[in-house]
Amino acid sequence: MYILGIDTSCDDTSCAVLEDKVLRSNVVIDQNEVHARFGGIVPEMAARMHTEAISLCVEKAMAEAGVSQIDMVGVTVGPGLMPSLLVGVCFAKGFCYGRGIPIVPVNHIEAHINAIFLEHDVEYPFLALVVSGGHTHLYLVLGEKNYRLLGKTLDDAAGEAFDKVSRLLGFSFPGGPVIDRLSKTGSATFLDIPRALEKEETLNFSFSGVKTAVKKYVEKLGKLSKTNVANIAASFQESVVDVIVKRLFKAADITGARRMVIGGGVACNSRLREVLYNACSKKKIEVYFPSPALCMDNGAMVAMVAYKNRDESTFNYSSIDAEPHLDL
Ligand code: KG4
Ligand code: ZN
Secondary structure: OEEEEEEOOOOEEEEEEEEOOEEEEEEEEEOHHHHHOOOOOOHHHHHHHHHHHHHHHHHHHHHHHOOOOOOEEEEEEEOOOHHHHHHHHHHHHHHHHHHOOOEEEEEHHHHHHHHHHHOOOOOOOEEEEEEOOOOEEEEEEEEOOEEEEEEEEOOOOHHHHHHHHHHHOOOOOOHHHHHHHHHOOOOOOOOOOOOOOOOOOOOOEOOHHHHHHHHHHHHHHOOOOHHHHHHHHHHHHHHHHHHHHHHHHHHHHHHOOOEEEEEOHHHHOHHHHHHHHHHHHHHOOEEEOOOHHHHOOOHHHHHHHHHHOHHHOEOOHHHOOOOOOOOO
Protein backbone atom coordinates (compact mmCIF):
# COMPACT_ATOMS: atom_id res chain seq x y z
CA MET A 1 0.00 0.00 0.00
CA TYR A 2 1.39 3.42 -1.00
CA ILE A 3 0.58 6.18 1.48
CA LEU A 4 1.11 9.87 0.82
CA GLY A 5 1.74 11.91 3.99
CA ILE A 6 1.14 15.67 3.92
CA ASP A 7 2.05 18.19 6.62
CA THR A 8 1.47 21.94 6.30
CA SER A 9 0.88 22.61 10.00
CA CYS A 10 3.43 25.38 10.34
CA ASP A 11 6.04 26.76 7.94
CA ASP A 12 7.33 23.70 6.07
CA THR A 13 5.48 22.16 3.14
CA SER A 14 6.26 18.46 3.63
CA CYS A 15 5.18 15.43 1.65
CA ALA A 16 6.38 11.84 1.78
CA VAL A 17 5.54 8.44 0.35
CA LEU A 18 5.54 5.29 2.46
CA GLU A 19 5.16 1.77 1.12
CA ASP A 20 3.43 0.32 4.16
CA LYS A 21 5.97 1.20 6.88
CA VAL A 22 8.92 1.70 4.53
CA LEU A 23 9.95 5.24 3.65
CA ARG A 24 10.25 5.74 -0.13
CA SER A 25 10.62 9.54 -0.28
CA ASN A 26 10.52 12.58 1.97
CA VAL A 27 10.40 16.10 0.50
CA VAL A 28 10.41 19.34 2.51
CA ILE A 29 10.09 22.81 0.98
CA ASP A 30 10.99 25.21 3.78
CA GLN A 31 10.08 28.88 4.07
CA ASN A 32 12.90 29.94 6.38
CA GLU A 33 14.24 32.65 4.08
CA VAL A 34 10.95 34.56 4.04
CA HIS A 35 10.09 34.22 7.75
CA ALA A 36 13.68 35.09 8.76
CA ARG A 37 13.02 38.60 7.40
CA PHE A 38 10.26 39.02 10.00
CA GLY A 39 12.06 37.25 12.86
CA GLY A 40 9.33 34.58 13.10
CA ILE A 41 6.51 32.86 11.26
CA VAL A 42 3.85 35.04 9.66
CA PRO A 43 0.84 32.65 9.36
CA GLU A 44 -0.79 34.42 6.41
CA MET A 45 2.45 34.32 4.40
CA ALA A 46 3.08 30.70 5.43
CA ALA A 47 -0.31 29.71 4.00
CA ARG A 48 0.32 31.53 0.74
CA MET A 49 3.67 29.82 0.32
CA HIS A 50 2.14 26.41 1.13
CA THR A 51 -0.40 27.03 -1.63
CA GLU A 52 2.38 27.76 -4.12
CA ALA A 53 4.53 24.79 -3.03
CA ILE A 54 2.16 21.94 -2.30
CA SER A 55 1.58 20.57 -5.82
CA LEU A 56 5.29 20.58 -6.56
CA CYS A 57 6.03 18.97 -3.18
CA VAL A 58 3.59 16.10 -3.83
CA GLU A 59 4.86 15.62 -7.41
CA LYS A 60 8.46 15.48 -6.16
CA ALA A 61 7.62 13.02 -3.37
CA MET A 62 5.84 10.72 -5.84
CA ALA A 63 8.60 11.02 -8.44
CA GLU A 64 11.33 10.30 -5.89
CA ALA A 65 9.39 7.26 -4.67
CA GLY A 66 8.91 6.18 -8.31
CA VAL A 67 5.13 5.82 -7.97
CA SER A 68 2.21 7.20 -9.94
CA GLN A 69 -0.49 5.54 -7.88
CA ILE A 70 -1.31 6.39 -4.26
CA ASP A 71 -3.67 4.19 -2.23
CA MET A 72 -4.33 6.43 0.78
CA VAL A 73 -3.48 9.93 2.03
CA GLY A 74 -2.65 10.97 5.60
CA VAL A 75 -2.89 14.67 6.29
CA THR A 76 -2.17 16.73 9.40
CA VAL A 77 -5.44 18.28 10.58
CA GLY A 78 -4.01 19.84 13.77
CA PRO A 79 -2.70 21.20 16.01
CA GLY A 80 -1.04 24.01 14.08
CA LEU A 81 -1.64 27.34 12.40
CA MET A 82 -5.15 27.51 10.95
CA PRO A 83 -4.22 29.16 7.60
CA SER A 84 -1.38 26.67 7.07
CA LEU A 85 -3.41 23.59 8.07
CA LEU A 86 -6.22 24.56 5.71
CA VAL A 87 -3.94 24.39 2.68
CA GLY A 88 -2.84 20.81 3.36
CA VAL A 89 -6.32 19.62 4.35
CA CYS A 90 -8.03 21.15 1.29
CA PHE A 91 -5.34 19.84 -1.05
CA ALA A 92 -5.56 16.34 0.43
CA LYS A 93 -9.37 16.26 0.13
CA GLY A 94 -9.22 17.30 -3.53
CA PHE A 95 -6.43 14.82 -4.28
CA CYS A 96 -8.37 11.95 -2.64
CA TYR A 97 -11.69 12.89 -4.22
CA GLY A 98 -10.09 13.07 -7.67
CA ARG A 99 -8.49 9.64 -7.30
CA GLY A 100 -11.27 7.98 -5.32
CA ILE A 101 -8.96 7.02 -2.46
CA PRO A 102 -9.49 7.29 1.31
CA ILE A 103 -8.05 9.90 3.64
CA VAL A 104 -6.82 9.61 7.25
CA PRO A 105 -6.82 12.69 9.52
CA VAL A 106 -3.56 12.86 11.49
CA ASN A 107 -2.66 14.63 14.74
CA HIS A 108 0.66 16.48 14.40
CA ILE A 109 1.86 15.61 17.93
CA GLU A 110 1.03 11.95 17.39
CA ALA A 111 3.04 12.16 14.17
CA HIS A 112 6.12 13.53 15.98
CA ILE A 113 5.88 10.71 18.56
CA ASN A 114 5.56 8.05 15.86
CA ALA A 115 8.38 9.37 13.63
CA ILE A 116 10.66 6.98 15.50
CA PHE A 117 8.85 3.95 14.00
CA LEU A 118 10.23 4.94 10.57
CA GLU A 119 13.64 3.84 11.85
CA HIS A 120 13.17 1.69 14.98
CA ASP A 121 10.63 -0.73 16.37
CA VAL A 122 10.33 0.62 19.89
CA GLU A 123 8.57 -1.56 22.44
CA TYR A 124 5.76 -0.18 24.61
CA PRO A 125 5.48 1.39 27.12
CA PHE A 126 7.74 4.41 26.60
CA LEU A 127 7.95 8.07 27.56
CA ALA A 128 7.54 10.40 24.59
CA LEU A 129 8.66 14.00 24.63
CA VAL A 130 7.71 16.28 21.74
CA VAL A 131 9.84 19.42 21.82
CA SER A 132 9.26 21.76 18.90
CA GLY A 133 8.53 25.37 18.01
CA GLY A 134 4.93 25.02 19.11
CA HIS A 135 4.95 22.17 21.63
CA THR A 136 6.64 20.80 24.70
CA HIS A 137 4.49 17.81 25.61
CA LEU A 138 5.47 14.78 27.68
CA TYR A 139 3.45 11.56 27.38
CA LEU A 140 3.49 8.04 28.67
CA VAL A 141 2.71 5.88 25.64
CA LEU A 142 1.19 2.62 26.83
CA GLY A 143 0.43 1.10 23.43
CA GLU A 144 -0.96 1.90 19.97
CA LYS A 145 -3.11 5.05 20.27
CA ASN A 146 -2.82 4.95 24.05
CA TYR A 147 -1.29 8.26 25.13
CA ARG A 148 -1.34 9.62 28.68
CA LEU A 149 -0.33 13.29 28.98
CA LEU A 150 2.10 13.71 31.91
CA GLY A 151 3.11 17.34 31.48
CA LYS A 152 3.43 20.23 29.06
CA THR A 153 4.71 23.76 28.90
CA LEU A 154 2.75 26.36 30.81
CA ASP A 155 3.99 29.16 28.55
CA ASP A 156 6.63 29.12 25.75
CA ALA A 157 7.56 25.93 23.91
CA ALA A 158 11.22 24.87 24.07
CA GLY A 159 11.81 25.68 20.38
CA GLU A 160 10.10 29.04 20.82
CA ALA A 161 12.61 29.86 23.59
CA PHE A 162 15.50 28.96 21.24
CA ASP A 163 13.99 31.18 18.54
CA LYS A 164 13.46 34.13 20.91
CA VAL A 165 16.93 33.94 22.46
CA SER A 166 18.49 33.73 18.99
CA ARG A 167 16.68 36.94 18.08
CA LEU A 168 17.85 38.63 21.32
CA LEU A 169 21.42 37.75 20.35
CA GLY A 170 20.94 39.29 16.91
CA PHE A 171 20.46 36.12 14.84
CA SER A 172 17.70 35.01 12.55
CA PHE A 173 14.89 32.46 12.55
CA PRO A 174 14.90 29.52 13.19
CA GLY A 175 17.08 30.02 16.25
CA GLY A 176 17.66 26.43 17.38
CA PRO A 177 20.42 25.53 14.89
CA VAL A 178 22.11 28.92 15.49
CA ILE A 179 22.20 28.53 19.29
CA ASP A 180 23.34 24.91 18.90
CA ARG A 181 26.29 26.05 16.75
CA LEU A 182 27.21 29.09 18.87
CA SER A 183 27.13 27.05 22.09
CA LYS A 184 29.96 24.82 20.91
CA THR A 185 32.48 27.59 21.63
CA GLY A 186 30.78 29.08 24.71
CA SER A 187 30.84 28.38 28.44
CA ALA A 188 27.69 26.73 29.77
CA THR A 189 28.37 28.04 33.29
CA PHE A 190 28.86 31.69 32.28
CA LEU A 191 25.32 32.75 33.21
CA ASP A 192 23.27 31.30 36.04
CA ILE A 193 19.89 30.84 34.34
CA PRO A 194 16.95 29.91 36.60
CA ARG A 195 15.42 26.44 36.14
CA ALA A 196 11.66 26.99 36.44
CA LEU A 197 9.43 24.59 38.44
CA GLU A 198 12.50 22.63 39.50
CA LYS A 199 11.50 22.14 43.12
CA GLU A 200 7.83 21.49 42.43
CA GLU A 201 6.10 18.14 42.13
CA THR A 202 5.22 18.67 38.51
CA LEU A 203 6.07 17.27 35.11
CA ASN A 204 5.13 20.56 33.45
CA PHE A 205 7.63 22.95 31.87
CA SER A 206 8.06 26.72 31.77
CA PHE A 207 10.49 28.48 29.44
CA SER A 208 9.36 32.11 29.42
CA GLY A 209 11.53 32.99 32.48
CA VAL A 210 14.63 31.69 30.71
CA LYS A 211 14.09 34.07 27.84
CA THR A 212 13.46 36.97 30.26
CA ALA A 213 16.69 36.21 32.16
CA VAL A 214 18.66 36.34 28.90
CA LYS A 215 16.87 39.52 27.82
CA LYS A 216 17.74 41.31 31.10
CA TYR A 217 21.38 40.27 30.84
CA VAL A 218 21.65 41.33 27.20
CA GLU A 219 20.12 44.74 28.04
CA LYS A 220 22.53 45.18 30.95
CA LEU A 221 25.55 44.45 28.73
CA GLY A 222 24.46 46.79 25.95
CA LYS A 223 27.08 45.78 23.41
CA LEU A 224 27.66 42.07 22.83
CA SER A 225 31.10 40.67 22.03
CA LYS A 226 31.48 37.42 20.07
CA THR A 227 32.61 35.65 23.25
CA ASN A 228 29.64 36.97 25.23
CA VAL A 229 27.24 35.76 22.56
CA ALA A 230 28.70 32.25 22.61
CA ASN A 231 28.68 32.16 26.43
CA ILE A 232 25.07 33.36 26.69
CA ALA A 233 23.96 30.86 24.02
CA ALA A 234 25.71 27.98 25.80
CA SER A 235 24.33 28.93 29.24
CA PHE A 236 20.81 29.24 27.84
CA GLN A 237 21.03 25.94 25.96
CA GLU A 238 22.39 24.15 29.03
CA SER A 239 19.50 25.39 31.17
CA VAL A 240 16.91 24.10 28.66
CA VAL A 241 18.68 20.75 28.26
CA ASP A 242 19.04 20.41 32.04
CA VAL A 243 15.32 21.03 32.64
CA ILE A 244 14.28 18.59 29.89
CA VAL A 245 16.59 15.82 31.10
CA LYS A 246 15.57 16.23 34.77
CA ARG A 247 11.87 16.19 33.84
CA LEU A 248 12.34 13.03 31.78
CA PHE A 249 14.06 11.21 34.62
CA LYS A 250 11.43 12.38 37.10
CA ALA A 251 8.80 10.95 34.73
CA ALA A 252 10.76 7.70 34.44
CA ASP A 253 10.88 7.43 38.27
CA ILE A 254 7.16 8.09 38.63
CA THR A 255 5.99 5.78 35.82
CA GLY A 256 8.72 3.16 35.94
CA ALA A 257 9.22 3.55 32.15
CA ARG A 258 12.58 2.28 30.89
CA ARG A 259 12.37 3.69 27.35
CA MET A 260 12.27 7.27 26.02
CA VAL A 261 11.44 8.63 22.58
CA ILE A 262 12.22 12.25 21.74
CA GLY A 263 10.72 14.09 18.75
CA GLY A 264 10.19 17.56 17.29
CA GLY A 265 12.74 20.07 15.97
CA VAL A 266 14.50 20.61 19.32
CA ALA A 267 15.34 16.88 19.31
CA CYS A 268 17.96 17.83 16.66
CA ASN A 269 19.89 19.65 19.41
CA SER A 270 23.36 18.15 19.71
CA ARG A 271 23.80 18.93 23.42
CA LEU A 272 20.40 17.42 24.30
CA ARG A 273 21.34 14.26 22.42
CA GLU A 274 24.76 14.06 24.09
CA VAL A 275 23.50 14.62 27.65
CA LEU A 276 20.52 12.31 27.31
CA TYR A 277 22.47 9.47 25.65
CA ASN A 278 25.07 9.62 28.46
CA ALA A 279 22.56 9.87 31.30
CA CYS A 280 20.37 7.08 29.88
CA SER A 281 23.30 4.77 29.34
CA LYS A 282 24.27 5.21 33.04
CA LYS A 283 20.70 4.50 34.19
CA LYS A 284 20.20 1.63 31.73
CA ILE A 285 17.29 3.40 30.05
CA GLU A 286 16.84 3.11 26.28
CA VAL A 287 16.61 6.47 24.49
CA TYR A 288 15.59 6.95 20.85
CA PHE A 289 15.98 10.05 18.69
CA PRO A 290 14.81 10.04 15.05
CA SER A 291 17.34 11.23 12.45
CA PRO A 292 17.36 15.05 12.35
CA ALA A 293 15.28 15.23 9.12
CA LEU A 294 12.58 13.15 10.80
CA CYS A 295 12.64 15.28 13.99
CA MET A 296 11.70 18.40 12.05
CA ASP A 297 8.22 18.66 10.51
CA ASN A 298 7.92 16.09 7.74
CA GLY A 299 5.35 14.17 5.75
CA ALA A 300 6.89 10.77 6.56
CA MET A 301 5.77 10.82 10.20
CA VAL A 302 2.26 11.76 9.05
CA ALA A 303 2.18 8.87 6.60
CA MET A 304 3.39 6.54 9.38
CA VAL A 305 0.46 7.51 11.64
CA ALA A 306 -1.92 7.16 8.67
CA TYR A 307 -0.59 3.63 8.13
CA LYS A 308 -1.01 2.77 11.82
CA ASN A 309 -4.50 4.34 11.96
CA ARG A 310 -5.63 3.03 8.55
CA ASP A 311 -8.80 1.64 10.17
CA GLU A 312 -9.84 5.32 10.57
CA SER A 313 -9.55 6.05 6.83
CA THR A 314 -12.67 7.50 5.26
CA PHE A 315 -14.21 8.46 1.92
CA ASN A 316 -16.40 10.97 3.74
CA TYR A 317 -14.11 13.85 2.85
CA SER A 318 -16.42 16.53 4.25
CA SER A 319 -15.96 15.03 7.74
CA ILE A 320 -12.28 16.10 7.67
CA ASP A 321 -11.45 19.63 8.74
CA ALA A 322 -8.51 21.66 10.06
CA GLU A 323 -8.45 21.77 13.89
CA PRO A 324 -5.78 24.24 15.10
CA HIS A 325 -6.22 23.33 18.79
CA LEU A 326 -6.57 19.58 18.39
CA ASP A 327 -5.60 17.59 21.50
CA LEU A 328 -4.05 14.16 21.56
O1 KG4 B 1 9.15 20.28 14.79
P1 KG4 B 1 9.50 21.57 14.11
O2 KG4 B 1 10.14 21.48 12.76
O3 KG4 B 1 8.23 22.47 13.93
C1 KG4 B 1 7.21 22.62 14.85
O4 KG4 B 1 6.32 21.74 14.92
O5 KG4 B 1 7.29 23.64 15.59
O6 KG4 B 1 10.43 22.38 15.13
C2 KG4 B 1 10.95 23.64 14.81
C3 KG4 B 1 11.68 24.15 16.05
C4 KG4 B 1 12.17 25.59 15.91
O7 KG4 B 1 11.77 26.31 17.06
C5 KG4 B 1 13.68 25.45 15.82
O8 KG4 B 1 14.39 26.57 16.36
C6 KG4 B 1 13.92 24.21 16.65
O9 KG4 B 1 12.85 23.34 16.30
N1 KG4 B 1 15.21 23.55 16.34
C7 KG4 B 1 16.21 23.39 17.25
C8 KG4 B 1 17.30 22.80 16.55
N2 KG4 B 1 16.92 22.61 15.25
C9 KG4 B 1 15.64 23.08 15.15
N3 KG4 B 1 16.26 23.69 18.56
C10 KG4 B 1 17.42 23.43 19.22
N4 KG4 B 1 18.51 22.90 18.61
C11 KG4 B 1 18.49 22.57 17.29
N5 KG4 B 1 19.58 22.05 16.72
ZN1 ZN C 1 6.13 19.88 14.49
